[in-house]
Amino acid sequence: MQPTSRDFPANARAGLVDPVLQRALGLARTGFPARRQQAIARLPEFEALREEGRRIKDHTLANLDFYLERYEAVVIATGGHVHWARDAAEARDRVLEICRSVGATTVAKGKSMVAEEIALNEHLERHGIAPVETDLGEYIIQLRHEPPSHIIAPAIHLMKEQVADTFRAAHQELDPARSLAEPRQLCEEARTILRPRFLAADVGITGANFLIAETGSSIIVTNEGNGDLSQILPRVHIVLAGIEKLVPTLEDAATLLRLLARSATGQEFSTYTTVSTGPRRPGDRDGPDEYHVILLDNGRSALLGGEFHDMLRCLRCAACLNHCPVYAAVGGHAYGWVYPGPMGAVLTPALVGLREAGHLPNASTFCGRCESVCPVKIPLPNMMRHWREREFAQGLSPRAYRSGLRAWAWMAQRPRLYHAAAALAGRGLGWFGRDRGRFRSLPLASGWTLVRDMPAPEGRTFQSLWAERQRAGGGTR
Amino acid sequence: MSARDAILAGIRRGLRRGPLPPAEAAALDERLVAHRRNLVPARAAALDHAGRIGLFVAMAEEVQTTVARVASAADVPNEVARYLAAENLPADLAMAPDPALDALPWDARPLLQIRRGKAEAGDAASLTPCLAAIAETGTLILVSGTATPTTLNFLPDTHIVVVRADQVVASYEDGWDLVRQRGPMPRTVNFITGPSRTGDIEQRIELGAHGPRRLHVVLIDDGAPIA
Numbered sequence: 001m002q003p004t005s006r007d008f009p010a011n012a013r014a015g016l017v018d019p020v021l022q023r024a025l026g027l028a029r030t031g032f033p034a035r036r037q038q039a040i041a042r043l044p045e046f047e048a049l050r051e052e053g054r055r056i057k058d059h060t061l062a063n064l065d066f067y068l069e070r071y072e073a074v075v076i077a078t079g080g081h082v083h084w085a086r087d088a089a090e091a092r093d094r095v096l097e098i099c100r101s102v103g104a105t106t107v108a109k110g111k112s113m114v115a116e117e118i119a120l121n122e123h124l125e126r127h128g129i130a131p132v133e134t135d136l137g138e139y140i141i142q143l144r145h146e147p148p149s150h151i152i153a154p155a156i157h158l159m160k161e162q163v164a165d166t167f168r169a170a171h172q173e174l175d176p177a178r179s180l181a182e183p184r185q186l187c188e189e190a191r192t193i194l195r196p197r198f199l200a201a202d203v204g205i206t207g208a209n210f211l212i213a214e215t216g217s218s219i220i221v222t223n224e225g226n227g228d229l230s231q232i233l234p235r236v237h238i239v240l241a242g243i244e245k246l247v248p249t250l251e252d253a254a255t256l257l258r259l260l261a262r263s264a265t266g267q268e269f270s271t272y273t274t275v276s277t278g279p280r281r282p283g284d285r286d287g288p289d290e291y292h293v294i295l296l297d298n299g300r301s302a303l304l305g306g307e308f309h310d311m312l313r314c315l316r317c318a319a320c321l322n323h324c325p326v327y328a329a330v331g332g333h334a335y336g337w338v339y340p341g342p343m344g345a346v347l348t349p350a351l352v353g354l355r356e357a358g359h360l361p362n363a364s365t366f367c368g369r370c371e372s373v374c375p376v377k378i379p380l381p382n383m384m385r386h387w388r389e390r391e392f393a394q395g396l397s398p399r400a401y402r403s404g405l406r407a408w409a410w411m412a413q414r415p416r417l418y419h420a421a422a423a424l425a426g427r428g429l430g431w432f433g434r435d436r437g438r439f440r441s442l443p444l445a446s447g448w449t450l451v452r453d454m455p456a457p458e459g460r461t462f463q464s465l466w467a468e469r470q471r472a473g474g475g476t477r
Numbered sequence: 478m479s480a481r482d483a484i485l486a487g488i489r490r491g492l493r494r495g496p497l498p499p500a501e502a503a504a505l506d507e508r509l510v511a512h513r514r515n516l517v518p519a520r521a522a523a524l525d526h527a528g529r530i531g532l533f534v535a536m537a538e539e540v541q542t543t544v545a546r547v548a549s550a551a552d553v554p555n556e557v558a559r560y561l562a563a564e565n566l567p568a569d570l571a572m573a574p575d576p577a578l579d580a581l582p583w584d585a586r587p588l589l590q591i592r593r594g595k596a597e598a599g600d601a602a603s604l605t606p607c608l609a610a611i612a613e614t615g616t617l618i619l620v621s622g623t624a625t626p627t628t629l630n631f632l633p634d635t636h637i638v639v640v641r642a643d644q645v646v647a648s649y650e651d652g653w654d655l656v657r658q659r660g661p662m663p664r665t666v667n668f669i670t671g672p673s674r675t676g677d678i679e680q681r682i683e684l685g686a687h688g689p690r691r692l693h694v695v696l697i698d699d700g701a702p703i704a
Contacts, residue, residue, distance in 0.1 A: 024679070027679055027680055028680065031680050032680075043518060043520070044519075045519070048516055049518075052515050052516050056515070063505055064488050065485050065488045065489055065496065065497070066497050066505055068488075070509065078662070084479070084480040084484050086483055086484060090480060134687065135677070136678070137675075137677035140677070140678075153677060153680070154677070155677055155678070159679060160678050160679055183681045183683055186678055187675060187678070187683040187685070187686055188685075190686075191685065191686065194687065195598070195687075196598075213509060214509045215662045216662075217662060217666075223673070224674070224675045224687045225631050225686065225688025225689070228631045228667070229631050229687055229688070232627045232628055232631065243488075248505075248508060248512075249509060249513075250512065250656075251512050251513065251650055252515065254649040254650055254653065255516065258518070258649075268536065268540070268615075268670070269616055270670065271671050271672070271673060272667065272668070272669060272673075273667075273670075274665060274666070274667050275665070275668075277662040277663070277664060278662075278664060280664050281621075281622070281663070281664050283623035284621060284623065285574075285595040285626040285628075286627055297487065301484055301491055302487065302491065303491070304487075304491025304492055305492050305493055306491065309491075
């Protein structure tokens with residue numbers, strides 16, 4: 001999809017006043033964090049596992065070339081095919097070639113963020129191949145021609161009434177008088193509609209949560225079982241994965257799996273964790289005849305060794321989205337591309353460019369919740385700050401912001417002047433605001449006062465209070 | 478330059494080095510061969526075998542797996558027939574063509590219609606063995622093979638799994654050991670923790686999204702000694 005991250009401010013304002021979105025986000029805001037908290041409270045080793053998870057991913061990234069080569073060799077030895085793709089276009093072309101080589105007309109898709117990243121569905125459709133999203137959330141947004149608004153719950157921006165309207169419009173062959181009032185009925189309808197599509201699909205495409213160098217395996221984690229039906233019924237299974245999905249061994253994957261579901265949905269373990277290795281074996285009665293893995297770089301290798309290296313540890317669990325006050329207020333579509341929330345604010349500028357996505361790392365209060373819940377301890381706020389620095393250095397931030405920051409920096413380098421000006425401004429504002437105690441509008445600060453009042457200062461600066469306290473002999477306590 | 482070489486070169490550029498020196502590569506190969514365990518939670522590892530069976534059942538039931546304990550393998554056909562009747566399901570089974578399942582006394586339940594093989598569209602219920610059951614999270618491990626087609630685990634509405642008590646182990650790592658002991662990696666290893674579900678609409682959990690609506694474990698607890 002074409003990014004619209006440039007429009008983040010307008011998108012965010014629209015999200016804030018969208019009543020359906022706000023109701024839907026309200027459910028997510030409380031649900032996910034509470035369930036995660038319950039799950040980790042039951043596992044005393046959770047903190048130690050986070051540290052191990054970080055260590056495993058760091059070790060893999062430091063030797064990524066080695067593990068990719070080992071992985072490739074084992075995939076080939078087990079009868080699979082490995083395709084390397086430098087960018088989205090190469091990955092799309094490889095998928096299309098494989099589909100054409102077996103004369104495919106329909107493709108069943110398990111949920112894959114990499115497929116979203118490379119805009120695979122549009123490409124297949126343009127070439128006469130019908131992709132069918134089979135994850136319930138992905139199916140809903142495919143029918144609505146929308147991008148996902150959350151990396152593990154793609155239709156989280158919708159309430160059941162919207163889903164019902166979407167199904168009525170899409171499933172015209174069904175009885176128009178049927179009831180679709182309950183999620184139960186909506187799930188049943190999707191199951192009924194999608195089952196024959198699984199059975200008819202020529203090719204199945206899934207993502208991968210992990211790739212295992214030791215065994216040449218790919219692992220997917222789902223709750224619905226759609227990823228499994230997508231990969232065991234069609235003749236061909238294609239796995240789409242970023243190169244950073246690699247881990248050395250099954251034991252390493254076990255450690256990360258203990259972190260993944262708890263961080264994502266608050267489950268002890270997802271319903272289905274599936275390890276796939278090569279095509280069907282001699283004697284097997286089912287499973288795909290061909291197994292292909294497409295390894296996508298698309299800007300990832302350029303992050304290695306730099307300020308954003310740690311981002312490559314990301315497991316795509318969505319804990320950072322689920323705990324972000326900005327995401328919870330504006331929703332995922334405001335971010336304008338595939339990856340929203342804090343992980344998206346770091347990743348999107350790397351993948352689509354800072355000029356397009358410069359707003360995203362600025363859309364953070366730096367409250368730090370994202371880093372504190374990240375299962376592999378990615379320093380997300382720090383990396384957003386790096387983007388802000390780059391934006392400033394490259395002259396991409398707005399002129400008013402830049403000149404304001406320069407003026408502030410000039411003052412800040414002159415402490416006497418700064419303190420005097422701050423004391424004067426504080427006293428002045430305190431005097432002007434002495435009746436109401438707050439301001440409804442202030443010159444140069446409409447960005448603040450348009451949506452909330454500015455409290456009036458009470459007169460003294462912190463510095464002067466501190467100095468007084470020191471003189472009075474009060475310690476640092 | 479091929480995409481493969483370009484990507485590997487890009488990785489090495491980022492890491493500011495060339496290909497790993499042989500000694501370092503050998504150390505990493507040793508790490509792969511050794512596949513050492515990382516931290517394994519004490520939850521199940523600290524329990525004795527009876528404790529692990531209890532934990533497996535409790536964790537499985539927490540995610541809507543139903544569990545029936547039987548005293549011997551000979552009781553499995555009765556339990557399967559009882560379960561299907563109690564759930565108001567037809568007495569039809571797609572059964573894994575597994576010698577151990579074949580050896581069960583199915584003659585005792587002549588009304589059960591049993592078809593051996595992979596699952597077909599429209600199969601209502603399947604019966605499979607498993608490789609192991611993980612106490613830590615109530616998880617079943619099933620592997621693909623001639624006797625155990627993977628479609629049986631996903632296509633039918635109801636999936637019944639026979640678990641022997643001695644197959645209950647503590648952790649995923651114990652499960653990997655058993656997978657490796659069988660020989661080369663099978664095409665598919667399924668870790669299954671409860672029946673299919675989704676929370677994609679208003680985060681309300683609904684069972685039976687695409688895979689089985691019901692997952693029933695028949696646990697043979699015959700007090701046999703643990704190897």
